[in-house]
Structure formats: C-alpha cells, structure tokens
Amino acid sequence: MNRTTFFAYVRRAPFGGRLTQLQIDGMNAILDEWDRRGLLDKRWLAYMLATSLHETGSRMQPIKELGGDKYLSKYDTGKLAKALGNTPQADGDGQKFAGRGLVQITGRSNYRKFGIEARPEEALKMPTAVSILFDGMLEGKFTGRRLYDFFNQKTDDPENARRIVNGTDKSKLIAGYHKNFLDALEAATEAVPVPDAKPEDAQPDDVPASQSKSLWTILVTLFPGLGGLAFLQNIDNVFALGAFGLVLLAVSVAAWLVFTGRITINRGKAAT
Structure with a gap:
C-alpha cells in the first residue's frame, strides 16, 4: 500500500482537510496490524478505521469515556x-x-x-487497543456479530455493520466514513500512484485551523481574489457590496464547518 496516497486522500475526507500527527500515528498502528495479520478484504479495514474514527471523536487514539x-x-x-x-x-x-x-x-x-x-x-495503550479492535470486530467479541457477517462474497452492508459494535447507533454516519476510507485504500493500492496525491498532502499540520496552509490554499484556490482583496475597488454600489458580504459570510461559514470537522468532503479517485 502506498501510504502517502492513503493519507493524502483521507486528509480531505473524512478528516476535512487537516491531519494531526496523532491521527496519522493511530492510523499507522491499525494499518501495521492489518499487514501483520495478512488480511485481504479492504472493506473490513475501511470499516475498522471508520469505527475508530467515530468511537474516538476523530482522534484515532485510545480514549477513556468522558464523565466524572x-x-x-x-x-x-x-x-x-x-x-x-x-x-x-x-x-x-x-x-x-x-x-x-x-x-x-x-x-x-x-x-x-x-x-x-x-x-x-491497558486498554488505553495503543498495542492493546488495536488488538481489541481487531479481535472484537473479526471474532465478534463485542456483540457476537463479525465483519464477515456484513462484508463477504455475497454481502456488502456497511450500514448494518454497526451491529458489530453498537446496534444501529450512527450507522449511516459511520457508513459514510467507511466509503471515505475505502476510496483511500483503493487509491493507495493502484499500480500507478494517483496524480493528485502529493507527499506534502500526507504530512501532519499540528497548528490551529486559522494557521493551516491547507485551509488558506483551498480558500485562495476557490476565490483567487482573496489574496489581496484588490477586487473590492471594482464594487461601486452599496447593493453589490452587500451581496458580496453575504457571499463572503456564506463562504466563511462553509469553511468553518469543514475545518472544524462538522461536515466532510467526499473524495473519489482522480481522473487519469
């Protein structure tokens, strides 16, 4: 697997454009265990990654249940x-x-x-947490249901796969994450590296969102004039200025939703 491609893809979705070193470390631990066990069905791996994302609140690190x-x-x-x-x-x-x-x-x-x-x-230590993740989902130790029950030669059911851990709680949301991770895994196993996965896209950016290069790169790409706001001099009436203000507000809200993880951007394979 080309992990540069994998991290470049998941950076956009489901992680909303930013990756931390701890998120990368957590995913690497899961990918390493997958390789160690010699498993083959990428749908299983994608669902374990999706489950970990949801269960840890996107941290991809073992956590303790909140509450005093x-x-x-x-x-x-x-x-x-x-x-x-x-x-x-x-x-x-x-x-x-x-x-x-x-x-x-x-x-x-x-x-x-x-x-x-x-x-x-011990459950907060990564090696133990990863072992529990795999054994629980592969062998049915959480609820009696296994990955094989929902992903096999005849069945592909990421929504009901939530029953492996917790009934149908947030099943559609986690199925969406599963699709994101599966897209990334498939792109990462292409014989020829995909053209839109660059090494820098797979690097962590442990800085506040307002300082993130990826945030400003996306905004400036979408709205080139934001670089210097020079276009404001061409707005010569109050109604146009008001309309621009509304557009800018909408863009700002959308950017805030993406970069705080409240919404995600689905990403498919690049055209070749």
Whole structure:
C-alpha cells in the first residue's frame, strides 16, 4: 500500500482537510496490524478505521469515556451494572471499568473477555487497543456479530455493520466514513500512484485551523481574489457590496464547518 496516497486522500475526507500527527500515528498502528495479520478484504479495514474514527471523536487514539465519578456511577449498581458484569455494590467498579480504547469496552465482563480485567488501563495503550479492535470486530467479541457477517462474497452492508459494535447507533454516519476510507485504500493500492496525491498532502499540520496552509490554499484556490482583496475597488454600489458580504459570510461559514470537522468532503479517485 502506498501510504502517502492513503493519507493524502483521507486528509480531505473524512478528516476535512487537516491531519494531526496523532491521527496519522493511530492510523499507522491499525494499518501495521492489518499487514501483520495478512488480511485481504479492504472493506473490513475501511470499516475498522471508520469505527475508530467515530468511537474516538476523530482522534484515532485510545480514549477513556468522558464523565466524572457521578456520571460513571451508572455502571456501578443496578441492572446496567449487572449486565456489564460489575458487582451490585457501590464499590467503584463502574468507574474502574468505564469505557476505554479505540472501541470503548465497558464493564468487568468485557475487560475479562479481552484478558485485561486486572489491568483495565491497558486498554488505553495503543498495542492493546488495536488488538481489541481487531479481535472484537473479526471474532465478534463485542456483540457476537463479525465483519464477515456484513462484508463477504455475497454481502456488502456497511450500514448494518454497526451491529458489530453498537446496534444501529450512527450507522449511516459511520457508513459514510467507511466509503471515505475505502476510496483511500483503493487509491493507495493502484499500480500507478494517483496524480493528485502529493507527499506534502500526507504530512501532519499540528497548528490551529486559522494557521493551516491547507485551509488558506483551498480558500485562495476557490476565490483567487482573496489574496489581496484588490477586487473590492471594482464594487461601486452599496447593493453589490452587500451581496458580496453575504457571499463572503456564506463562504466563511462553509469553511468553518469543514475545518472544524462538522461536515466532510467526499473524495473519489482522480481522473487519469
């Protein structure tokens, strides 16, 4: 796989034009494990990447479930605690076995299932988190459903594949991410490198969006006159100026939505 092409493609979608070093590191860890295991169906890999993106809030790093002791106490007693394998007493195991990982496992039973009941913090370490991601989705350890159930010789069902982890919660959103990652993986395995994937497009830019070269490059490409705003001298009436202001506001809002990750830009293969 040409990882330069892969990162150049995912930079645009689903990451909205910017990549951090931590995001790249997380994806590399997943790609390395994929290669190590010798797996072949790119749809499986794309769905694992899409799931990790959603479960980590785009960080691509193992995370712990947000919330203080009071919030996590919902796992400590009652029916939910019992379902998760926690004790019925208010002894803190709800907090101890809170969600962690690239796919957040929750509850004593799930930590036991992956062999880390005695050391739940291990789920925040990348090698363990990646192993849990693969074993859970390949072997059905999360819900009993596996990648093979939804991606095989007869079936291609990225929406229902969400059942591997969590029912149908956000299934359409994650299916969209799956399409983004699959486009990138297919482009990255082309015999000839695609023409629109440049080495610099695969590099991280760990700076605020306002300082991002990719942001300004896209804006100036779309609206060349923004470079010096010299075109303003040609606007000679208040109505035209008002119309321009509305257009500029719309462009600004659209740029803000893209570069804060609230919307993504789908990207297909370049024409050859």
